[in-house]
Structures are given as C-alpha cells and as structure tokens.
Amino acid sequence: MVSFGDVVIWINLTVGIPLTILFMYLVFRLEPKDQATKIYYGNVLVANIIFFGSLIGFLVNGGNLQATFIVFYMGLTASMYFRTFVALERTYIIIYPMQEWIRQMRGSVVVSVLVWIFCIIMVPSALLTGKVICIFVFAFFPAPVFIMCLAGTLKAVRTASTVSVEGKRRIVAILTLLLIVYILMIFPFFLDRILFETGVFTGIAEIALRLLLISPWMDFNLYVFMWNESVDKALVSMTCCGMDSTDPGTSTPPA
Numbered sequence: 001m002v003s004f005g006d007v008v009i010w011i012n013l014t015v016g017i018p019l020t021i022l023f024m025y026l027v028f029r030l031e032p033k034d035q036a037t038k039i040y041y042g043n044v045l046v047a048n049i050i051f052f053g054s055l056i057g058f059l060v061n062g063g064n065l066q067a068t069f070i071v072f073y074m075g076l077t078a079s080m081y082f083r084t085f086v087a088l089e090r091t092y093i094i095i096y097p098m099q100e101w102i103r104q105m106r107g108s109v110v111v112s113v114l115v116w117i118f119c120i121i122m123v124p125s126a127l128l129t130g131k132v133i134c135i136f137v138f139a140f141f142p143a144p145v146f147i148m149c150l151a152g153t154l155k156a157v158r159t160a161s162t163v164s165v166e167g168k169r170r171i172v173a174i175l176t177l178l179l180i181v182y183i184l185m186i187f188p189f190f191l192d193r194i195l196f197e198t199g200v201f202t203g204i205a206e207i208a209l210r211l212l213l214i215s216p217w218m219d220f221n222l223y224v225f226m227w228n229e230s231v232d233k234a235l236v237s238m239t240c241c242g243m244d245s246t247d248p249g250t251s252t253p254p255a
Helices: 004-027 035-059 066-096 103-126 135-139 140-155 166-196 207-229 227-239
Strands: none
Touching: 004 035, 004 207, 035 066, 035 103, 035 207, 066 103, 066 135, 066 140, 066 166, 066 207, 103 135, 135 166, 140 166, 166 207
C-alpha cells in the first residue's frame, strides 16, 4: 500500500521540481530592480530543488541513505537560511532604509556564497561525525530572526516614509507568511528530531515530516506577495497595520 509520504514525495518530484524551475525563470525575467531580493529568493528555489531531488534517494531501494540525508539536510538548511535573509532584506526596507548593504547586489552575492559554504561544510561534517544534533540546533536560529523582523516591522511601519502603502502591506504579508511557515511546518520537525536525539519521543514525527515535505510549496506564495500586483487588493482587507491611502510613503514604487 502506498503511504501518504510516498504520494507527497512523488508530487514533489513530478510537479514540485518543474514548478520551481518555472518560478526561477519568472524571477530572473523580472526587471533589473530588487536584485538582492531576486538573488535571495532564487537561492531559496535552488535549495528547494536540492531538497526535492534528495527525496529520490528515499524511494530507491538500496540507495546510499547517508548521502541522501546529506543532500536532504543541505537543501533544507540552505532554504531555511535564505528565507531568513529574505525576511531581513524586507525588514531593512522599513526599519533601516539607509543601510543598503543587505539589499545591494554585491552584498547579497557575498551572503549567498557564505550561506552555501556554511551548509556544504556544516551538514556533511555533522552527519559524518555523528553530531547530527548540531544541524537541529542551528535550525532554531531563524526563529528569533523571523519574530523580531515581524515585530520590528509592525512597530515601525506606520512611520516609514520611504515605502508606499502597497509596499508596506506586501512586506508585512511576506514576514507573516515566513513566520507561519517556520512555526507550523519546519519547527515541529526539528523539535521532534532534537528531542528524539536526547531520548524523548514526541509522537509527532509523522505529521511533522508531512508538513516539512510540503513546506517548499509555500515559497511560491512569496513570489505572489513580492511581485504580483494583483495581490494588493486582497492585502487591503487583511492588513492590520492601520495604513490608509493618505500614508506619507507614496513617493516610491511598491517594494
């Protein structure tokens, strides 16, 4: 009997990978503005493809599971950290508009290279030396970043004068989505794994893995919030930031 997990894996391989490649094509066809955002989001999609591709190893009988886990956690960790930099980049537009290093193309390229180097070195080292718990511990680092980014943005969004009303709504929606995806779809998996390594059984392993497997699909919504103008009307009714059409930040296009 085919399990639910196998179905999700096959959907990820047959639909998720082609759809991710399509979104990469759409992103890099955009106008040459927001280069940093495109780079961070593009790396999220690349990491998701690696994550999807690693699932093949779990379907192949007799495959090298150690190599499969290395690729699996490498893609997962990279995707998670690039989402973190998407959150930071969006937050800096509101809170620190004059500090552009994280939004410059050169800075974003350097950050991306460092993230990949970290993942390529840390993940295999942790798995090959039996210190897999290090991967799980590092997975908790994005949590305070997502929380502080959303909280700081909500606090400063009313007084931000360099971003339009539509841009503010998009940024708040992006940060909210990133936090929700992390808390509901990623955090439970790593919490279960780290407790398992310490001898505690939570009973949520199966549902946590299912949520993790579908988490990359949420990244397609980031594209909608960042670059699809049709989402603005929907965000008007959802925003809770007290912004209106008389907001002073109307001198620049939506972020």
